[in-house]
Amino acid sequence: MNISVLLVEDDQDLREELAIYLGQAGFSVTLAGSIGEAEAALSNQHDLLILDINLPDGDGLAFCRQAHRYVRSGIIMCTGRSERELRIASLREGADAYLVKPVDPEELVATLLSVHRRLTHRPAGLLDTVQPHPWNLDPARRLLVAPNRVGLILNAGEVTLLAALFGSPDQHARKDDLITLLGQSEPDYTAHRLEVLVSRLRSKVQSRCGLKLPIVSDYGRGYTFAAPGRVL
Secondary structure: OOOEEEEEOOOHHHHHHHHHHHHHOOOEEEEEOOHHHHHHHOOOOOOEEEEOOEEOOEEHHHHHHHHHHHOOOEEEEEEOOOOHHHHHHHHHOOOOEEEEOOOOHHHHHHHHHHHHHHHHOOOHHHHHHOOOOOEEEEHHHOEEEOOOOOEEEOOHHHHHHHHHHHHOOOOEEEHHHHHHHHHOOOOOOOHHHHHHHHHHHHHHHHHHHOOOOOEEEOOOOEEEEOOOEEEO
16 A cells, blocks of 8 residues: 555644554555644645644644645544534535544544545546645746736745745755845845844735645745745
C-alpha cells in the first residue's frame, strides 16, 4: 500500500499514537500540529488529510475549504466535537468523512481506505475539475494572477518577493536572503520591513482576489509558497 496521509492534530500524544498505528497499517504519514505546519506540508501532494477542527492557530473547518482549493486530497475530519450542525457543515465544506474522538484506530484506517478507494475510482473528468490553476506571476507587468483567474497589480517589492519564492525549486526563501535581495533597491532593508511587506501582500490578495495567499512563515527563518506558482 502506497497511500500518503497528512495528519493535523495539535495533541502531541494523540498525534504520535495515531501516526504509529497508521504507519503499522502501511500508510506513509506526515505530521502537523497547526494550520501553519499543515500549509507548509501541503506544498507536497498527499492522498489523504486527517484534520482536527480546533487548532492553535485557526479553524480547521476554514482550512478544509482552503485545502480543497489547492490539493486533490480526501479529507477526514477527526475532532472531539460531535454537534450535528458541525458535522453537516464539514461535509458541505468539502470533508469526505467525519469521525468523533476518541476515535477507534481500526475505524480510522477503514475510513481512510474507503475514502481513498472512492477517490481513486472517480472518473478522470471529475478528478480534473479539482486540479488547481497555479498562481502566475508576470514580473514585467507586475501582475499576479490567482488560481480563480483574478489578477492584481503589485509593487516592486512584492514582485521581488514572489519571484524569489516562485523561482526556488522548493518555493522557499531564507529571510536573510530576501532582506539582501530587497535591500538592493531599498537601502537599510530590515526584517521588520519584510514582515510588513508579507502581511500587506496577504491582505491585498485576500481583498482583491478573495483567496488566501499561501505564503507560510518558517518560524522566523524564511517563507514558503505552499501552492503551485510559476513565473511567466
